[in-house]
Amino acid sequence: MISNQKVAFLGAGSMAEAMISGIVEAELIPAEQIIATNKSNEERLQQLRNKYGIRAMKREELDFSSVDFFILAMKPKDIDEALSSIKDKVTKEQVILSVLAGIPTSYMEENLNEDQQVIRVMPNTSSMLRESATALSPGKHTSMDKVILAKKLLACIGEVYVIEEDKMDIFTGIAGSGPAYFYYLMEHIEKTAKEAGLDEEIARQIGSQTILGAAKMMMEQEDTPADLRKKVTSPNGTTAAGLAALEKHGGGEAISEAIKGAAQRSEEISANLNKKIVTQ
Numbered sequence: 001m002i003s004n005q006k007v008a009f010l011g012a013g014s015m016a017e018a019m020i021s022g023i024v025e026a027e028l029i030p031a032e033q034i035i036a037t038n039k040s041n042e043e044r045l046q047q048l049r050n051k052y053g054i055r056a057m058k059r060e061e062l063d064f065s066s067v068d069f070f071i072l073a074m075k076p077k078d079i080d081e082a083l084s085s086i087k088d089k090v091t092k093e094q095v096i097l098s099v100l101a102g103i104p105t106s107y108m109e110e111n112l113n114e115d116q117q118v119i120r121v122m123p124n125t126s127s128m129l130r131e132s133a134t135a136l137s138p139g140k141h142t143s144m145d146k147v148i149l150a151k152k153l154l155a156c157i158g159e160v161y162v163i164e165e166d167k168m169d170i171f172t173g174i175a176g177s178g179p180a181y182f183y184y185l186m187e188h189i190e191k192t193a194k195e196a197g198l199d200e201e202i203a204r205q206i207g208s209q210t211i212l213g214a215a216k217m218m219m220e221q222e223d224t225p226a227d228l229r230k231k232v233t234s235p236n237g238t239t240a241a242g243l244a245a246l247e248k249h250g251g252g253e254a255i256s257e258a259i260k261g262a263a264q265r266s267e268e269i270s271a272n273l274n275k276k277i278v279t280q
């Protein structure tokens with residue numbers, strides 16, 4: 001049962017906070033069973049206590065034996081220190097979830113105890129509003145009942161997709177990094193609106209509603225994105241002119257290259273692990 005689970009975040013930054021926000025808002029797990037830890041930033045810990053009513057403490061103050069799910073949420077460059085710091089404190093009955101880009105389950109299994117249950121997770125910051133697109137790939141020792149519990153936990157922050165781990169890099173490129181592409185789009189919408197004399201705040205509201213509407217159309221209508229695009233595009237009209245400019249300036253290619261670039265960086269992080277190259 002998910003409501004009696006205790007969850008401890010190791011790392012209390014942007015991604016951890018987004019997940020904590022969604023889990024607390026879902027009210028499936030009491031806030032006092034959610035623990036945030038970091039290495040030493042007491043101000044940050046107090047901020048999370050005040051904002052979410054969770055428990056928050058320095059990593060060395062955590063009673064590891066009381067935790068059911070650990071969620072690693074530090075940067076990939078800190079993974080080795082993190083794994084070595086918890087190896088002797090966790091048991092194979094507990095589950096280690098990692099949201100770290102590019103860190104394979106095999107690397108965690110190699111650097112933790114024999115038969116340690118691990119799950120690789122890729123959420124995004126829309127977890128804040130329980131609208132994440134989150135992938136999970138279980139490690140080879142993780143039991144089905146723990147995968148089911150992890151899915152229930154991650155369902156608190158949005159939609160959950162169980163995928164083969166070899167698709168995690170492209171998933172990261174699409175969904176982990178994906179919100180940033182839409183924020184970048186909005187930056188350009190606001191800039192263009194301002195140049196045309198439209199207030200930036202109004203442009204943000206208009207642009208956000210347009211993106212939300214298009215997203216809902218793609219989720220709730222049977223049509224493909226291409227069909228939906230054609231329904232907007234009147235012959236020789238405004239949309240045709242806009243799409244022609246998008247093609248002329250490499251818009252479609254730019255989107256594909258953004259996704260591939262992020263996925264390749266995820267692959268690179270994995271590849272560097274075995275070479276012990278410190279990643280950014």
Ligand SMILES: NC(=O)C1=CN([C@@H]2O[C@H](COP(=O)(O)OP(=O)(O)OC[C@H]3O[C@@H](n4cnc5c(N)ncnc54)[C@H](O)[C@@H]3O)[C@@H](O)[C@H]2O)C=CC1
Nearest residue numbers: 010011012013014015038073074075076078082099100101
């Ligand atoms: N920001 C995002 O949109 C997403 C981030 N991620 C992943 O989440 C992880 C964290 O990313 P952010 O939150 O953006 O970074 P961040 O820098 O905001 O947070 C990382 C936190 O971990 C702490 N930390 C470092 N080593 C630690 C340790 N051994 N034990 C406890 N705490 C430790 C740092 O002090 C820092 O507060 C990264 O691995 C990233 O790949 C995954 C999906 C989306």
Ligand SMILES: O=C(O)[C@@H]1CCC=N1
Nearest residue numbers: 100101172176177178
């Ligand atoms: O930029 C990053 O590396 C992290 C992982 C996915 C989104 N943010």
